[in-house]
Amino acid sequence: MANQWEATLGAALKNLADAVVKATQLEITTHFVVPVDGQVMIKPKEGSKEMATVGKAVVSAYTRINLVDGDYLDVVPVVQKGDTYEVASEIHEIHKANVADARDYVADLVNSVMEVVQTI
């Protein structure tokens, strides 16, 4: 019984540890969606692991961070101001907060996973 637990748990925790250790990039997307019946929603596309939004997606902001060298790519909506374009600041601020939260989470996760790895 205990051997079975150890095998099951060991495999699951090892997979997690491998995924965390091997993760080289972090991707964060914020979709701004016009609600349907007052609600916003994302759900899996049928037969696919991709997500679909319910409602009309207006804009999306996307950030990809290279966890190895810290390099990053930001894709954010812009608004035209005369002859130039400026980042849509309200959208960018909300997205930046999501990115910061994800980075904090990953830092915390790495610590937790290291504890697990040392235990198993």
Added chain:
Amino acid sequence: MTGEARTAVALEFWDGAAAGTGYRQGSGTPEDLLGLWAPAAGPGGEAPVWRASYPADLDEAEAGLKEVHRMMGAAEAALAEAPARLEAFAARQAAGQQFVSYGPQAAAPQPESDLALLLLEMRQGAAPENYATGGKPAGRWDQAVEAVEGLIERLERSLSDYAWVETRVGGHLVAQTRIGWTGDAQTVVQAPWPDPRLMALHRQTLALALASRQALMRTFTAALEAAVKLAASGGILALPAVWRFINQVRIEWQKRKEISNG
């Protein structure tokens, strides 16, 4: 949630089990270690779902969330007690001291005496005789094993999939995040841009869900360490007893707090 009577926020969790099975019943231990998230009615799907429902009045919602944070801090403090008590128990056990008492005349059950009984039961391969009545305590080891098996299943599901975190205000889904273990996240919010207070509620909901998930993993790691120390034969055979102990310490701590708060 456990604290529903004390806060206007309802926190629910669906662990991604097959429809209708959600949580193991009768396992003798609460399924949410922090005691914050109640089992969801069963949204279906394989991925875990964490859902927070706030009242439409945002002042009330924020006050409720503050109370949730206070309860979470208290639960984490309770969990922090368990490893030290397990260490002390293991030291006494290594020194050859035993403390086992049960039966009608026994003092109120303590986590340590229950742990000692379960370990005895584990080593003997059956529940020890109750010398007063000639009977055996009913199925504690089986309950503890069942709880751990449920936990392992839940951890396995949780580790193999992403999670959904939903924030509802006044009955409407206002933001939703799909997040993987390694941090990849997709968030949907209202356009053109949401009320900053609604976004703050969602970010805190997400933080609560992730902190709960991490607390489960950290506590489980501590339980594994303790189980290895306590099982004379090595391995994690003592895990059910340790996991039950941790939950009992948390419940005991909550009761003490309730009494001290009047």
